Amino acid sequence: MDGSLDSGATLRRPELELLAPAGNFTCLTAALKAGADAVYFGADNFNMRSQSAFSDTDLPDITSQAHAAGAKAYLTVNTIVYEDERSVLDQLLPRAAEAGVDAIIAWDPAVLLAARQHGLPVMLSTQASVANTAALRFYHDSLGVNRAVLARECTLEQIRQIRTELDEAGLEHLELETFAHGAMCVAISGRCFMSYHQYGKSANRGECLQPCRREYSVSSKDGDLAFDLGRDYVMSPKDLCTLPFIEQLIEAGVHSYKIEGRNRNPEYVSLVTAAYRRVLDHCMSRPDAPDEAWEAQLDAIKTEEMERLHSVYHRGFSEGFYHGQPLNAWSESAGSSASRKKFHIGRVLNYYSKSGVAHVRVENQGLKAGAEVMVLGPTTGVVAFSCPEMRLEERVLTEAQPGEEITLPVPDKVRRNDTVYIRVER
Known part of the structure; x- marks a missing residue:
């Protein structure tokens, strides 16, 4: 997949936004530390990822953490709403406004109208399947929507046409958001x-x-013939990955780049967010004149980051609909196709800030010097590093056994009760 622009192409330079998922506090911290410009999350009600939902009482903590990191906080209220649930909605939205939520992501008119009544900006969810400027203008003019997550079925050329039509109509402020990475649905x-x-x-x-x-x-x-449908799962699409051609999305006029994954783990959130952060930042440094050195550096960065993306959970990668209908883009097996997997090995007992050392209890299996270690925690987020050495009291170890308490240097602050993993090749 070659994402290079033609030498004469103009790269739009809006203030881009990298939008990352937060399914829990560990993922929230991981996304912010990895460089997300905004995070999106759900509450107990009206949330399209019901298994990854915060409580209403968590909203002030989420928004304060996001704002402290210079990021925005978007609450997803993107399910359908039944008539007898409107009273619950009228309780949730005032709490969101009071907590300082920056916007609501929704598509049911009941939510859009209620959000406006409570002074909350609204962003149109992809559930609305908006794929043309007429629909965008309707939601903008009648319901005050100033950003829309376009239908996943839109191609790059269609997005480019929508952006051009909006600009020509004087609607430059109406922002376009698209999915950049993560799971796709067969529907x-x-x-x-x-x-x-x-x-x-x-x-x-x-x-x-x-x-x-x-x-x-x-x-x-009649029972004479039977087939097991395993390889190339016929209803399970590969995961979307736009990193190889993301500058084409920038050129098309996309403002916000959403990473799917509120049900995925903090390791995934941290690594994917960091990968897109690095590539987007380089894309926005593109000189006005064609520059072969810049293009070569972009290709090198993409190669490095794609290798990292392959190391975490995915079902294989696809371009989605951006370059046309994704024929035969089905996952080849159930579960993950990641090149690496992680194993739980222990827990942090203490952290010594002066020396940058963590006190760890090894619990499930041994830890060898040189292993790739990952520490996860609600406040810590994700801290990944190669373990150069470890000590048992004052003795340097090449391997620690279950039941032993060791110390090891860590590159960033970790906290008591954080979980420790090792990552290994599959």
Whole structure:
């Protein structure tokens, strides 16, 4: 996938936003430390990722952490809302406004109208399937929407046309957001009824159990023939990855680049956010005149970051719909295709800031010097490093065994009860 621009192409230079998921406080910290410009998260109600939801009482802590890091905080209220739930909605939105939430991500008009009443900016969710300027102008003029997450089925050329039409209509302030990385759904803009039909758990209520990603056996009615559908799972798309051509999205006029993954782990959030942060920053440093050295450096950065992206959870990578319909872009197996996996090995007992050393209890398996270590915690986020050495009291060890308490140097502050992992090649 070659993302290079033609030498005569003009790279738009809006104030870009890298938007990262926060499914819990550890992921929130990981996203902010990795350089996210904004984070999005859900509360107990009206959240398309019901398993990754904060309590209403967490909202002040989330927004204060985001704002302290110079980032914005967006609350997703993007499920359908039934009539008997409007009173619950009227309780949630004032709390969001009081907590300082920067915007609400929604698509149900009940939410859009209620958010306006409480003085909350609204961003249109991809659930609305907006794919043209007429729809954008309708939501902008009638409901005050100033940003829309375009339908996932839009191509780069269609996005470019939408941006041009908006600019020519004097709507330069109406921002476009697209998904840059993460899981894709087999259904149009994620509106699927398969989970609800099978289990009574609706995808449109944030409860999808993803039956589409399983392996199935298909047999003839008379029982003579049977097939196991395993490799190339026919309803499980690969994950979206735009990093190889992200400058084309910039050129098309996209303002915000969303990373999917509120159900994924802090390691994924940290690494993916950092990868896109690095590439976006380099893209925005592009000189006005063609520069071969800059292009070569961009290619080198992409190569390095793609290797890191391959190391964390993914189902294989696809360009999505950006360059046309993604034919045959199905995952090849269930679960992750990551090149590395992590194992829990212990817990932090203490941290000594003067010496930059962590006191760790090794619990589940041994730890060898030179191993790739990762520490995760709600306040720490993700701290990853290669373990150069470790000590048991004053004795230098090449390997620590379960049950031993050791000290090891860490590059950043960790905290008591943080979880310690090692990462190894599959």
